[in-house]
Amino acid sequence: MDETRERLAAEREQLQQRLASLTGDYDAVVAASLDTNADDEHDPEGTTIAFERSQIGALVKQVRDHLAEVDAALQRVDAGTYGVCEGCGAAIGPDRLEALPAARLCIRCAARPTG
Template identity: 65%
Template sequence: MDGARELLEAERRQALRRLADLTGDFNEVVAASRDANADDEHDPEGATIAFERSQVSSLVLQVQGHLAEVDAARDRLAAGTYGICERCGQPIAKGRLEARPTARTCIGCASSG
C-alpha cells in the first residue's frame, strides 16, 4: 500500500509523543497531590486532584489502546494483509485507510456493526 508505512509511522510517533506528554502530566498531578492536603474529604482541592488524576489516567489508556492498534496495523502491513477487511475479505477503501490508517474493516462491515 502506497504511503501506508509512512502514515502508520507518523501515527505511532504522534501517539508516543502524546503518551510521553500525558505521562508527564500524570506525574505532575501525582506530585501535586503529594504536596497537597492528603485529606481529600475535607480538602476542597482534593476532589479536583482526584478527578484530574482519573482524567489523565483515562487518556493514557486511550493512547495506549491507539498505539496497540497502530502496532497491529503495522503487523498486518508486514504480513501483507493490511487494507483487507477482517470480516468480509474485501479491500478497504483507500480513503478510509487515509482517514483511519488502523481500520480493520471496510466501511460496509463497519456500518453493519
C-alpha cells in the same frame, strides 16, 4: 506500501510523544497530590486532583489503545494483509484508510451492530 508504512510510523511517533506528555502530566498530578494535605474532594473551587488524575488516566488509555491499533496495522502491512477487512475479506476503501489508517474493518462491517 512504503507510503503506508511511513504514514503509520509517523502516526506511531506522534502517539508515543503524546503518551510521554500525558504520562508526565499524570505523574505531576500524582506528585502534587502527595505534596498537599488539602481535602480537595470537598473543595467547591474547581476540579479535584482525583478527577484530574482520572481524566489523564483515561486519555493515557485511549492513546495506548490507539498505539496498539497502529502497531497492528504495521503488522498487517508486513503480512501483506493491510487494507483487507478482517470481517468479510473485502478491500477496505481508500477513503476509509485515509481517514483511519489503522482501520481493520470496511465501512459495512464497521457499521454492523456488535452484540
